[in-house]
Every structure is written in C-alpha cells, then in structure tokens.
Amino acid sequence: MKPAPDHQREQAAGPGAVRREGTAALGSTAVSSTLAGNDDREREAVLIGRILAGERELFHDLIRPYERGLYLAAYSVLLNQADAEDVSQEAALKAYKGLKSFRGSSRFSTWLMAITLNEARSRWRKKNGEPLDCLTVDEDAGDYTPSVLADWRYIPSQALERKELRQALREAMARLSPEQREVLILRDVRGMNVSETAAATGASEGLVRVRLFRARLSMQKLLAPKLGPMQFGKKPRGFMAWLARKAGGE
Amino acid sequence: MAGPEGWWRMTLRMRLDCKHVWAQVSEYIDGAVSGEMKEAIERHLANCRHCSAVYDSTRNILVLAGDERTFEVPVGFGERLHERLQACIDSRGSDA
Numbered sequence: 001m002k003p004a005p006d007h008q009r010e011q012a013a014g015p016g017a018v019r020r021e022g023t024a025a026l027g028s029t030a031v032s033s034t035l036a037g038n039d040d041r042e043r044e045a046v047l048i049g050r051i052l053a054g055e056r057e058l059f060h061d062l063i064r065p066y067e068r069g070l071y072l073a074a075y076s077v078l079l080n081q082a083d084a085e086d087v088s089q090e091a092a093l094k095a096y097k098g099l100k101s102f103r104g105s106s107r108f109s110t111w112l113m114a115i116t117l118n119e120a121r122s123r124w125r126k127k128n129g130e131p132l133d134c135l136t137v138d139e140d141a142g143d144y145t146p147s148v149l150a151d152w153r154y155i156p157s158q159a160l161e162r163k164e165l166r167q168a169l170r171e172a173m174a175r176l177s178p179e180q181r182e183v184l185i186l187r188d189v190r191g192m193n194v195s196e197t198a199a200a201t202g203a204s205e206g207l208v209r210v211r212l213f214r215a216r217l218s219m220q221k222l223l224a225p226k227l228g229p230m231q232f233g234k235k236p237r238g239f240m241a242w243l244a245r246k247a248g249g250e
Numbered sequence: 251m252a253g254p255e256g257w258w259r260m261t262l263r264m265r266l267d268c269k270h271v272w273a274q275v276s277e278y279i280d281g282a283v284s285g286e287m288k289e290a291i292e293r294h295l296a297n298c299r300h301c302s303a304v305y306d307s308t309r310n311i312l313v314l315a316g317d318e319r320t321f322e323v324p325v326g327f328g329e330r331l332h333e334r335l336q337a338c339i340d341s342r343g344s345d346a
Contacts, residue, residue: 056339060332067331071323081324088327089334096338166320173315188312189321194280213276219315220308 044108051099059096066109069190073113073200076185077120079174087123091116106199113186113200124178172222180215183208188216266294271301279309 047062063070070091075084095102095112102111173181179201186197187208194212198205266274271294277283278291295302314320 056342059339060335063331063335064328067328068318068323070331071327072321075321085324085327085330089331092331092335093338096335097342165314169311169315169320184315185321189316191316194282209277209282213273216276216279216308216312217272219311220304223311224307 041107045104048099048102048104048108059099062108063092063095063112066112069109069113070116072185072189073116073182074120076181077117077124077178083123083127084120087120088116091119094119107196110192110196110199113190113192113196114202117182117201168223168226169219172219175222176215176218179203180211180218183211184215184219187212266290268294268298268301271295271298272304275305275308278305279312 044062047058051058051062067088070088071084074087074091075081078084078087091112094115098115102108173184176184182201183197183203186192186200187194192200194205194208197212198208201208203211271291274283274287274291278288283291295305
C-alpha cells in the first residue's frame with residue numbers, strides 16, 4: 001500500500017489527538033517514504049513485466065493497492081458515487097488494455113490517476129456539455145482571510161465517529177472548484193507528492209501549489225466556524241472569545 | 251545596498267505579519283519553505299494565537315479529510331471492479 005500522508009501518519013501515531021509539531025519531523029518520514037516508494041516501484045515493474053509476458057491475472061494484484069485512489073480521483077471530479085464507481089472501472093480497464101504503453105517514466109499510480117482523471121473529466125463533459133476546467137488560466141493566490149477561531153491544537157480522534165463531521169467535510173470539499181478538489185484529493189487524501197499530483201492532473205507544479213493553497217485555506221474557512229471547540233464541548237474564552245465576536249461582525 | 255533578496259531576509263528577521271503567515275501556511279505544512287522562512291513563521295506562531303489557531307485548524311482539517319472514514323468507497327466496490335476486470339481479461343485472451 002502507498003504510505004499515508006505525513007499528517008495522517010501523525011494522527012495514527014498520536015494518543016487520540018493531533019497537535020502541532022512543526023515541520024521538522026517531515027524530513028525523516030520523507031526519506032522512509034522514498035525508500036518504501038522505491039521498493040513499490042520495483043515490485044510493480046516486476047509485476048508489469050510478468051503481466052505483459054502473459055500472466056494477465058496478476059493485473060488484479062497490480063491494481064489492488066489503488067482501488068480507493070481510483071474511486072477518489074473519479075469522485076473528486078464527478079461528486080457522484082455511481083458515476084465515480086463506473087468511471088473507476090472504465091479507467092482500470094483502460095489501464096489494463098493500455099499497459100504496454102506504460103513506459104515507467106512516472107510511477108504506475110501516477111499514470112493510473114491521470115487515466116482516471118481524464119475518464120472522469122470526459123464523463124463530466126458528456127453529462128454537462130462543457131469543459132471542466134482550463135489548465136492555462138493563471139490562478140492568482142490573491143488575498144486570503146482565514147476564519148477566526150479558538151484553540152484548535154487538539155482534535156479528539158473520536159470526532160470522526162460523528163457522521164455530521166464527516167458530512168461537513170464532504171460538503172466543504174464539494175464547494176471547492178473541481179481543480180482545487182482534484183489536487184486536494186490527490187495530495188492530502190491520497191498522499192501523492194506535488195510532482196506526482198502535477199503529472200496526474202496535467203498542471204504545472206506551481207499551479208498545483210497555488211490550487212493546494214487555495215483548497216486548503218478554503219477548507220479551513222468553510223469548516224472552522226462549524227467545527228470550533230464549542231462543538232467539542234469547550235467555549236472560547238477571553239481574547240479568543242473577543243476575536244470570535246469580532247469575526248462575527250459585532 | 252541590499253538587493254531584493256537581502257531586503258526580504260531582513261524583513262524575515264524582523265517579523266512576519268499575519269497575512270504573510272497565511273500566505274505561507276500551505277507550504278509550511280508541506281515543509282516546503284526555506285529555513286529562514288520556517289524560523290520566522292515559527293517565531294510568529296509562538297506569539298500569535300490567531301495564526302497559531304489558523305495553522306492548527308488547517309492542518310487538522312487535512313488530517314480529518316485524509317481519514318478513510320471521511321471518504322468511504324461504496325460497499326462491494328472492490329469486488330465489482332475485479333469482476334469487471336476479470337471479464338475483460340477473459341475476453342481478451344493473450345492480447346493483454
């Protein structure tokens with residue numbers, strides 16, 4: 001399986017809470033991810049060779065680690081479960097039929113995600129009759145004012161047990177532009193790096209960074225007011241309460 | 251006279267205002283800022299509860315978004331995918 005993004009790994013390692021640790025720890029995890037990534041790549045190269053040599057059933061093993069990624073990539077464009085599932089299947093079949101054309105210059109997962117996004121965009125165009133996006137548009141990061149909220153250093157891991165929180169996250173994601181949603185899903189949900197995300201989406205790395213910036217802070221802006229500490233049983237006090245009142249227009 | 255880069259470094263040493271921190275928060279989460287910028291951001295976060303909350307909330311929302319429970323694949327998705335693949339593999343014979 002592909003390693004989880006750093007922030008997911010931290011959650012798994014923490015005692016039921018996520019807190020700020022700075023970015024110093026990311027370096028060592030990046031090295032271990034690279035080593036794991038190289039092993040995966042070698043394993044996949046061997047598998048692909050065997051499939052092309054006639055052991056076709058091994059394609060199941062090749063694609064199994066990316067089932068969820070296929071679905072999420074398709075869903076990021078279509079926002080519809082049934083369409084996303086159908087497009088995932090189409091993309092997997094296309095990858096199987098076109099495996100000979102995979103040259104190994106990128107990771108197999110990147111190639112697969114690119115096929116899936118193209119299939120999903122094509123489905124979108126068929127249903128809506130208009131282009132989904134324009135990759136040449138210069139997206140200015142622009143000014144951004146995040147939501148004011150109180151102390152967010154800790155989130156109980158039990159929070160995700162709540163359906164309404166998961167629903168709020170999905171709704172916030174649905175309000176992003178399709179381009180922002182694609183990069184957020186690939187980078188922050190799938191754990192692909194910026195370079196792989198750029199290759200899969202067909203955008204430059206710079207554009208991926210801009211979209212990621214806008215997507216992440218839009219999520220913060222959309223979700224923070226709904227998911228403040230009051231939702232977890234704590235009320236902001238003192239200076240933070242004053243800030244929250246100011247943000248509310250008092 | 252300091253060039254643009256020197257001016258920027260001096261500014262970083264002095265202080266970042268909140269807008270600078272917001273503009274860098276995504277890159278900071280990714281560990282993609284320079285050493286000097288990282289230090290300046292961390293100095294600012296240590297002294298600004300507002301930006302500290304913005305940073306923590308952004309990072310924690312990403313953690314929640316990345317949790318498998320947030321975006322679940324439909325029940326039976328894997329089985330249906332492999333069934334369809336198998337049908338394709340069977341129908342294509344040796345033409346993989």
